[in-house]
Amino acid sequence: MTLRFLSMKFSSLFLAAVILLSSCGGNNAKKPDVSGISVNSHIERFDLDYFSLDSNNLGKGMNDLAKKYPYFINDFTANILGAGIQSDTNQVLKEANRRFFTSYYNVYQGLREDFNDLSSTEKELNGAFKNLKYYFPGYTVPRFISYLGPFDAPGVAITENAIAIGLQLYGGKDFPFYTSLPGQELFPTYISRRFEKSYIATNCIRAVAEDLFPDKSQGLPxxxxxxxxxxxxxxxxxxxxxxxxxxxxxxxxxxxxxxxxxxxxxxxxxxxxxxxxxxxxxxxxxxxxxxxxxxxxxxxxxxxxxxxxxxxxxxxxxxxxxxxxxxxxxxxxxxxxxxxxxxxxx
Structure with missing residues (x-):
């Protein structure tokens, strides 16, 4: 399953503001009555489970993850790690998995405290998707899953079964990699300053909007x-x-x-x-x-x-x-x- 990128260089998130106060807390958009709509989505923590694996026995650990996350494991191995689907015979994945785990474990440790509690993000997502259901009653709210991938992996990806949130792009504008020379080459400051947890819900909604209504304007004036x-x-x-x-x-x-x-x-x-x-x-x-x-x-x-x-x-x-x-x-x-x-x- 190919992931739909919502990159943060990317098409970004551009909307209008009306007054100065709006930059600090919302605007005059009409707020629908969603009291009769139930959305109670929980962010499933693939990132925590992945980096809790025994680094000396990643093969068994990946098999266990495949049982717990059958709807995401191959998106992670094939599309995020770029190493094919989960399989005991996949030697490319075995090596790619080892390199990624050892290379990014310190990144995970650096992000862990900030992402220990995602309840406020869940609350914002649930509110947003209640509103989305109000305007589009036929829309089925998917499951949410967080992962930590390479820095060039998407901050939000729509997969066949979930909305995947790449925490590597929400470490805060001062996260060491973003301010490093390699980080600035990949994500200049005007991009990385938006790599904050507060952008997750907005990026998810933007990704869903692009998925529901694909852009067909290429080549037009x-x-x-x-x-x-x-x-x-x-x-x-x-x-x-x-x-x-x-x-x-x-x-x-x-x-x-x-x-x-x-x-x-x-x-x-x-x-x-x-x-x-x-x-x-x-x-x-x-x-x-x-x-x-x-x-x-x-x-x-x-x-x-x-x-x-x-x-x-x-x-x-x-x-x-x-x-x-x-x-x-x-x-x-x-x-x-x-x-x-x-x-x-x-």
């Missing part, structure tokens, strides 16, 4: 790709109304304030550059790629600003068409949203 990326941001905002907008957008407070105060400036700069209908990959990357800033914009402007504008256009559309359901919005052609929004920020 910039404005349509902005809308499609903005849909994920809008839906994440909808189901996490109490989460700080700095978490949901991935912006710093200063970047968020600048966007909020200069929305019209951002839009006019894009229009002046005459790039809304460009299909040039380098132009599109400039606006919807993760970066410390946006080329040809003031230094205060964050990267991936096109997704922020896309989400604002969607908000404008929903203000004019409040009867539109989230399902309809997520499946709606981007051109219809653009035409119906009549977006004209000041």
């Amino acid at each position: 910039l404005i349509e790709q902005m809308i499609e990326k903005g849909k994920y941001a809008w839906l994440t905002n909808l189901v996490l109304p109490n989460t700080a907008d700095t978490i949901k957008t991935g912006y710093t407070r200063e970047q968020l304030e600048w966007c909020t105060s200069n929305e019209g400036v951002v839009w006019n700069l894009i229009l002046q550059n005459d790039q809304l209908y460009s299909t040039d990959p380098s132009i599109i990357q400039m606006y919807i790629g993760d970066a410390p800033g946006t080329q040809n914009f003031p230094s205060a402007a964050p990267g991936n600003i096109g997704q922020w504008i896309g989400q604002r256009i969607i908000e404008a559309y929903m203000e004019k068409n409040p009867a539109t359901t989230p399902q309809q919005l997520m499946e709606m052609p981007s051109r219809k949203i653009i035409d119906g929004a009549k977006y004209k920020p000041r």
Whole structure:
């Protein structure tokens, strides 16, 4: 089973903020009545069980893990370790497993205290998925499982049977590997500053949104790709109304304030550059790629600003068409949203 990456260089998490206070504790998104919806998911701790194995007898330990986690063991061995499925005859896995266990045991020890208690994360996940069930009643909430993988493994992955949370990407912005030279080469500071436990629920919702509504905008003009990326941001905002907008957008407070105060400036700069209908990959990357800033914009402007504008256009559309359901919005052609929004920020 191939894992769907939700990388943190990645498409990041970009949504809009409205006021300064929102960066400290949520926004004005409508909060649905979910009192009749039951979600009580527990994060199963594959990471703890894996690093509790006897390093001198990893083969037997892996067989025991296969019995306890039959729905995840091969995702871990084949897709995360890249060594094929769990088997007594898999010699590639035997060696890869030994190298990974010995190389990352100290990483596990360094993260263990911070992740000893995931109850607050579970509470946030349960609240988010209650809201998701409210808007999408047919959605079945999967099981959650935490693992610790190589640093280039995903922070969140949707597998066939679970949402897998890679704790190696939530160690805190000052975790030693992130600040090391190899760590900075892999994850520059503008990325690794978001490697905090507080991003787990947001990243999970974003991963689910991308899984439920796969992005089909590749090759389309910039404005349509902005809308499609903005849909994920809008839906994440909808189901996490109490989460700080700095978490949901991935912006710093200063970047968020600048966007909020200069929305019209951002839009006019894009229009002046005459790039809304460009299909040039380098132009599109400039606006919807993760970066410390946006080329040809003031230094205060964050990267991936096109997704922020896309989400604002969607908000404008929903203000004019409040009867539109989230399902309809997520499946709606981007051109219809653009035409119906009549977006004209000041």
